[in-house]
């Protein structure tokens with residue numbers, strides 16, 4: 001009975017210790033992202049088809065926000081209206 005109790009206590013201590021380490025590691029290596037990427041991603045079709053050359057709409061939104069010249073970027077699913085809207089969003093913060 002004593003062995004079982006020590007085993008449970010040891011596993012609980014290991015679990016708590018691991019959780020504390022993971023918490024601090026997650027805080028240390030947290031990646032701050034531009035909040036505009038989320039806004040632009042919401043305006044894209046969301047098909048994640050890769051037709052734009054990126055793996056999904058998130059990559060396209062990231063490029064739309066970060067690149068200075070976005071004239072080479074195009075979403076064939078959303079078409080011209082989608083791209084005009086996103087260009088304005090990236091430049092002015094509103095569509």
Ligand code: SF4
Nearest residue numbers: 049050051052057075
């Ligand atoms: S082509 Fe359009 S819908 Fe497809 S992944 Fe790119 S942004 Fe998303």
